[in-house]
């Protein structure tokens with residue numbers, strides 16, 4: 609399979625990339641500021657990596673062209689994993705931070721839906737996944753821009769599915785609960801040092817956080833040739849957080 613992951617340098621994106629790489633698939637990733645050193649453990653001909661800041665939409669077609677040169681115009685699975693959060697109470701927040709979260713989390717996703725959708729449409733095959741979050745439906749105080757961007761992403765998936773699924777392309781969103789990555793490190797280390805940490809586990813039926821590999825395994829399973837009739841959905845991978 610040919611797999612492309614936007615935001616594959618660390619965290620969930622790295623776990624997804626390594627899941628496919630370990631099975632011998634051809635994997636392309638983008639990184640922004642983190643050198644994806646882990647790729648060096650795999651054969652050079654098996655992977656492509658390129659620097660891309662998704663806020664720079666002029667560069668998205670340039671990056672995608674380079675990926676297509678590597679994959680010989682093939683793409684079976686596309687994952688828009690890139691996402692950022694800039695938390696803070698709305699009355700104190702900077703509008704520029706709102707714009708940045710929107711540019712990275714939803715505008716970049718839209719640009720890639722166009723690019724990847726065009727290629728998959730004419731091949732009449734492919735699966736696209738967009739990383740949302742349980743915050744789209746249950747965002748807390750201080751998470752307004754992040755929650756709004758992920759809610760928009762889920763709408764993009766529902767409409768994108770209607771536009772692309774007639775060509776045999778599945779478009780779905782994955783909404784993790786709390787996963788142990790750099791994104792959550794700050795808030796988790798704060799909570800661990802306070803009594804509030806008990807409350808967070810109380811809200812998760814499975815009483816633990818997720819590991820990046822658990823999100824990667826689910827996406828990998830959905831990308832199997834056996835899964836053929838699901839589109840426009842958002843899957844909560846949250847250990848029962850949304851119950």
Ligand SMILES: NC(=O)c1ccc[n+]([C@@H]2O[C@H](COP(=O)([O-])OP(=O)(O)OC[C@H]3O[C@@H](n4cnc5c(N)ncnc54)[C@H](OP(=O)(O)O)[C@@H]3O)[C@@H](O)[C@H]2O)c1
Pocket residue numbers: 614615616617618619620621639640641642643660661662663688689690691692712739740741742783784785786787788789790791792
């Ligand atoms: N961790 C959680 O608890 C959690 C929960 C729900 C949903 N999610 C979602 O899952 C996805 C992955 O989360 P994560 O925890 O693995 O995040 P992470 O560890 O912070 O990694 C974020 C990824 O996005 C890339 N990125 C950030 N800004 C970018 C930009 N301007 N242009 C291009 N790439 C950029 C990063 O690249 P560089 O490393 O090169 O900067 C990195 O590969 C996100 O969409 C997030 O919203 C995470």
